[in-house]
Amino acid sequence: MDADATIRRVLEEHGRLSTPATALATDDDLYQRGLSSHASVNVMLALEEAFGVEFPDELLRKSTFQSIGSIRGALAGLGNAVPPA
């Protein structure tokens, strides 16, 4: 499973979105798609578990989780974020 698919799976399970996560464009605004502040925390924690990473404090903000693209960018910046096999 690649990183993108994993991100979509996490969003599907924890995002409570109005659109199926598989149908989202990479740059769709997740908050516009119904992602609440509290759900974004659950998404953040689930991403950490799925990718085996810990987001540093400076990334603990809602903008990090604004879109699939921004999540992918943040994970790539963490270096050790590897898509699970």
Added chain:
Amino acid sequence: MGESSSHESFRTTLLDRRILTATDVPGLYQRSEGFEAVVRGLSGALAATVPEGPVETRYLAPVMPRDVLEDSDYVTSFPNLMGVVSSFLGGEGDLSELRRRVGSGEDWGALVDPTEVALCSAACHQLYPTLAGSTVPDEGFDLQVEAYCFRHEPSEDPARMQSFRMREVVRLGSPERALAHRDQGVERVRAVLAELGLEADVVEANDPFFGRGGRMLAADQRERALKFELVAPISSAAPGAVASANYHEDHFGRRFEIRRADGSPAHSACVGVGLERVALALYWAHGLEPLDWPRSVRSRLGLA
């Protein structure tokens, strides 16, 4: 009162004068008749300033259905502050162990279990479930509410009680009307405080959300300036929050399915006053004997 920036001397004085009586648990106090008269006067003064026609007022129990902690997200956002009521749910057969532990002074906490009841987290939280499934007008549906609230944060600072009263006005409606309520509410409360001789400043604030996820929520709350506090000296020269005004966006509307006429989730805002904190601020500002407070203050509190 004193110049000390520490709350310790003020606490000692309050206890010596029996304005408050301490218990064995930090942050739990018994109130004197005089203190209670100030709190009730303040409650009445605040009620009298709520504008715009008839507003339903509800006085709430200090406990609520435990589900409310879940539905309001309090249990995940503030797990360290919440309180759940436990009781002995075992049968007669389990009682002997409870008796034995109590008799021998052992800890018996593990023998009780959480019930369906929790301590009130915030006065407004109790309202939303009673409005679930309803539709509110865009101009706003206002409710006034007062309840004993609980925060598990033991402290020797009398400003930080574990059990205290919160009086709030809550509005559900359009985003614009919710925001207007928050901003006008701050000024309304500030004006009442000014009449009571308290000069309160408005500052941006965030809730003490728990943990790393909480940091995200707090940063967001501050970035978008959702919450304001009115601060004034309470138990020391250092200002503390006596009131807060919070725009929840559609958080509660969505969770409790409270809708606007167009079917979208209602937005909400609450403006809450910590009654004990304001009462303490009055003792701090005007002295320990309410009989000696300025006539205008006494009259505003109905003490004259």
